[in-house]
Amino acid sequence: MRQAGRYLPEYRAIKDRFGFWEMVRTPEIAAEVTLQPLRRFDLDAAILFSDIMTPLTSAGIQIEFNPGPCVTTPIRSHDAIRRLRLPHRSAIAPFVVNTIKMVREESVRPLIGFAGAPLTLAAYLVEGGGSADYGVLKRWLHDNTPAAHDLLRFLSDLTTRYLHLQIEAGVQAVQIFDSWAGIHSVRTYDEFGLPYLKQILAALDGTGVPRIYLAVGAAHLYRQIRTLPIEVISVDWRTPLDECRTLFPGKTLQGNLDPALLLASSKVVTEETRRTLRQGLGGPHIFNLGHGVLATTPPDNVARIVDIVHAYTRTEDDVL
Numbered sequence: 001m002r003q004a005g006r007y008l009p010e011y012r013a014i015k016d017r018f019g020f021w022e023m024v025r026t027p028e029i030a031a032e033v034t035l036q037p038l039r040r041f042d043l044d045a046a047i048l049f050s051d052i053m054t055p056l057t058s059a060g061i062q063i064e065f066n067p068g069p070c071v072t073t074p075i076r077s078h079d080a081i082r083r084l085r086l087p088h089r090s091a092i093a094p095f096v097v098n099t100i101k102m103v104r105e106e107s108v109r110p111l112i113g114f115a116g117a118p119l120t121l122a123a124y125l126v127e128g129g130g131s132a133d134y135g136v137l138k139r140w141l142h143d144n145t146p147a148a149h150d151l152l153r154f155l156s157d158l159t160t161r162y163l164h165l166q167i168e169a170g171v172q173a174v175q176i177f178d179s180w181a182g183i184h185s186v187r188t189y190d191e192f193g194l195p196y197l198k199q200i201l202a203a204l205d206g207t208g209v210p211r212i213y214l215a216v217g218a219a220h221l222y223r224q225i226r227t228l229p230i231e232v233i234s235v236d237w238r239t240p241l242d243e244c245r246t247l248f249p250g251k252t253l254q255g256n257l258d259p260a261l262l263l264a265s266s267k268v269v270t271e272e273t274r275r276t277l278r279q280g281l282g283g284p285h286i287f288n289l290g291h292g293v294l295a296t297t298p299p300d301n302v303a304r305i306v307d308i309v310h311a312y313t314r315t316e317d318d319v320l
């Protein structure tokens, strides 16, 4: 999940001096921000500081951040899709390659690369930004099905190249963020989500790099998600891990403490972290939050959960 960001004073100090794109596109800064959480907490992995929108600018799309992504000219026509460029792998984000190399040189902790899922990227591109109900997106997908498939195919090709680029540069796992998967019906996800995810994930077969998939608010899609070629399923806080275990046989589960609970008392933080660990006992489990750290999180509570996770003995016969 997102572990850098505004809850850290050292992040805010950098953010006060630079724009978001400048931070992402300057390898020294992006590497520093990637490593900030690791300098403060004894975390087991780093996640690249970048954004799901990063590869899209290389296709000719203008994006600003305020604080979420704003697409200057939303993409809703065949013409706009035809104008998109599919750059050569090395031209997508050379600065990301340098950031990855710098982080790998500075830290022995595994580095996770990432990309947005095509349907989640399309949500921002078609709406022009975040939205309360994603009505424009949903209407557009169903009213303009051929154009929608053209856009999603383009995004899948770009994402495949972008993930290969990150793997070549040295990331040791990749995570696909499908933050808006949960807004869709099973039928819409079946047509516009799943096939493109399969295409991207299958293209990573044989790289030896574990593939992690996170779909937020998407328990109704788990029957579809079961069929994805992934090693790890990242679970948001809504569904207990022990319930997910039976749905995803043979997979590693990642998650799933509710990030909002890091705003609660230390008693709650401790109890809920231990509950998450117990619920993950039935098989391979990567402890994580169920979504990114909130900006109002006290850093001490992050330190607390890291300590609890490291002190936990997985063999203990804990009773819920």
Ligand code: 1CP
Pocket: 001, 002, 003, 004, 005, 006, 015, 020, 033, 034, 047, 048, 049, 050, 051, 052, 053, 065, 067, 068, 069, 114, 129, 130, 131, 177, 179, 291, 292
């Ligand atoms: O810890 C890290 O270094 C992680 C870096 C990271 C990641 C993995 C950032 C930096 N963004 C992301 C992915 C991302 N970006 C997702 C998927 C993960 C998720 O659901 O949380 C999404 C949906 C975005 C889009 C985005 N970018 C948003 C959400 C807007 C919305 O519609 O809800 C926001 C606020 C951004 C800007 C952004 N990206 C990253 C940071 C730290 C920020 C905040 C910038 C700031 O104002 O300081």
